[in-house]
Amino acid sequence: MNPFLELGIRHEVVNAITELGFEKPSPIQEKAIPVLLTGNDDFVGLAQTGTGKTAAFGLPLLEQLDFSQRHPQALVLCPTRELCLQIAKDLEKYAKYIDDVHVVAVYGGANISDQLRQIRRGVQIVVATPGRMLDIINRKAIDFSDVRYVVLDEADEMLNMGFQEDINSILSETPDDKKTWLFSATMPKEVRRIAQNYMTNPFELTVGTKNTGNVNIEHQYYLIKARDKYAAFKRIVDSNPDIFGIVFCRTKIETQDIAEALIKDGYNADSLHGDLSQQQRDKVMKRYRERNLQLLVATDVAARGIDVNNVTHVINYSLPDEVENYTHRSGRTARAGKTGVSLSLINVKELGKIRRIEKIIGKPFEKKLVPQGTEVCEKQLFAIVNKIHNVAVNDEQIDQYMPAIVESLQDLSKEDIIKRFASLEFNRFLDYYKNAPDLNVDARESGRGERDREDRGRDRGGRSASNGYTRLFINLGAVDEFSRGDMLGFICNNANIPGKSVGKIDMKGVFTFFEVQDHDVDKVFQGFKAVDFNGRQVRIEVSEGGRSDRGRRSFGGGDRDRGRSRDSGRDRDRRSGGSDRGRSYNKDFRDFSGKRRESKSRY
Template structure:
């Protein structure tokens, strides 16, 4: 008998989740579902991320709903729009064979009119972020008088994000006799208080130890000088050719800067942060889920609710300000029983924070050595060999070319051919890492040169120096495309490089405005930019490149100062990818790029 049937879940739901690959309940599901199916108690469930909490409350919730009624009977609150969408999609999949089951996702960044329209059509389960839910309540556009169940998912994170007052206001609109189910990865005092305020003798269930992380995650740290952090980060990425990871930064600015630097250095990377529009966020996440991105650079808030299979590594480029957030970050890997690695890049001053995290999660961090250049080259070489060994061969397609290939290589021995094929990629790493320095430091070192400046100061100076402009051989240019055209700075970098046929390292600072952008390019590539954009349009609009004279005054009086200078832009039909084969060269298999030191390529 199916174990979910034994727990009390009806056949229609079990059939749906079996199609999704559910074979047996996870520990939190096995313990929570029988309690929640009774529908008689408030409930507090503590379990780390990635353990199946959505099904733990979603399956019994579907059992409690009367789908013949078209009014809201359950409200699920969660911290971010990504998690909101994920929960609603999961519930719809679980309810695939239930007649008239309707779930509505309510979140900011999307058209509120569409959401209101869906609510008016009739809905039993509303999944919402607190801010947008409060907007709808204030419009008197929803009736919560028949709400029987409220689920607070990722309660600790909602409180960390400042939703305490919103949650209070929302819950005040629901009946007093409702049942409240609270799920959280950690149990800080704030979550304990909310349980005491809104629940009556809740059943409390803990899977594992409170505030601990997933047992399947290896926790590692690398001790380095602050000034070497970016170099060490790249070397670690290169050491893991198959990496498919999420990189966490403290701030939106740091997230964007690291992503841009990686793109310039040829990595398949992009950023995810709060300044992106919903459409931009969806585009980035689509690329990541499809593995067109190797590295997703994100803030804590933006990455909340990301549920992507087989994330191999979580990298803490900067440790979180709140130590408890480390549990949420590391939980993005090792989901659904898989294994994963959580890496932290730290300086000597941050060793104390690592020790505090160890106490909270009940795990010991392993100190690792930043790989030497030779070790990286060896790893990459055998990754190339493995790729060659497992490549699929389409005999029908390649057979017509084989005689010419054999003839071209007839003077080479088998060993020579193998050497040359392997060297095609290996030489890139060999050249780059030939004289690579040792980036490791001993914990007893004070960092001498770093003592007076912390991580953020060093990284900020490094990035400022890297992007500092015209006085060091850069020219500032203007392009009549900007944020309203749904470009991120990473998109713009790829668009410029692709059309001008220049490497990412030739582009300096990118200053994106609403309808236009200023960018810096090395002096010797300026003419390439003008030539490359002679015949480009974007969505039917002529693309124009100009030299910029004087400072940007767009923030003072609403007008920008641009010199007439050189100008190109003839109408010519091209699609958003730039209208050339180069625009389609973004590697569709992230494994085909393992941190190679090469010119960056973009989807655009």
């Protein structure tokens, strides 16, 4: 007997999911479906991305709803438009053999009139992102009075993106006696608060250990110098000829720069970030899903909700600002029981963050060495040999050319022909990696170098500037309600420098230290000559020991009062015409001085 039938799923649905390749339930499906089929309890399910959560709540929903009625009975909230579309499509596939099932996907970046038209025609399941859903509620265009089930998928992601208020507003429109099903990869206190506020004695189910990573993911790190990061990255890619990966960067600007560099160097790559229109995002994702792209370079926000099978590698070109986000990044690989690799390119200063991530995911990282040039060439050579050996031959088409081909190659021996075919691509790698240096860093040697630099010059923050960077002071900090991401955007927007020029940001209560590449320091001083924040002058200084050959200088004045009020810059569908990002900078925001200016999101 089919194991899904044993769980209580009807034949029509089982037939549909069997066609989709469902053979046996995943652990979260096996444990959650029997509980949810009772329809009696609120539910909290903790499981990593890629473990089959959509079917875990989707299949019970199809059993519980009355499809003879054409009004909303279930609402599924999720963080991104990609995930919204994916869930809606999956539910429609599961319901292939059930009559009169109507699902609508409600998300920003698409024509709201079309979505309203679908709602008016009658739907039973609404899958939505919070911002667009709130738009439609505010238009009085939907009635949730008969909603029986609300599903919060990727709840931790939604809260990380700043949708807490939207979720509160949406849930207030639904009946008090509904059942709420919450699914999340991690359980921070904000998610726990939702469970306390909107659920009654929920049944809690944890698959694996809370906040841990997928057991099928291998975690690796490469210790390198910051200036060698791109070169090391390319070597790692070249040593994995069949790589199909997602590359995570910290900022939108870095994402664009890395993607453009890869394209220029001949790789099948493209970027995914918040400045792209929905049409551009769809085009990039279509190419990636069809494997016409080998590498997708993305920010955390842009990549949320990406559900692509058979991703072999997640590459952390830059570690996330919040270590908890590492779990979501790595979850893009090893989906549906497959295996995958999550690797990080780090310098010695970031070893501590790797250790913190290890504690969160409950798994150790393996230190790997950046391959030498000869190793890369060897990998590429045998990849070419395998490709030649396994190529499909169309005898009908090629036979007509064979006499001419044989005649052209008749002066070559079999060995010479093999050498020439293998060398077509191999020579490029031999030339590139000839005399390639060793890019690996010895942590102990580098640690001594760090201590020497610290001894030569400590600033008020207790740290010296990284090599090639100048450490600066700014009289704004955490009490001004800045996050590190906000501070990065504030610096880049006012100084007109790219995000990659800014190094470590060390945020304190009423001030912040940040590193800027030496060649951009003057731009920072010029950019902040006449900037104020909440009525007080913003002051920039070179910190003591920040750079020994640059005297201490500053712009601005005023005391370090603790002004707190500012626009948080949260991007909402209802404010920015369809984006589902949470906190970011949009093109029509008021800068931190209260003066309207042009800017772009760093995501």
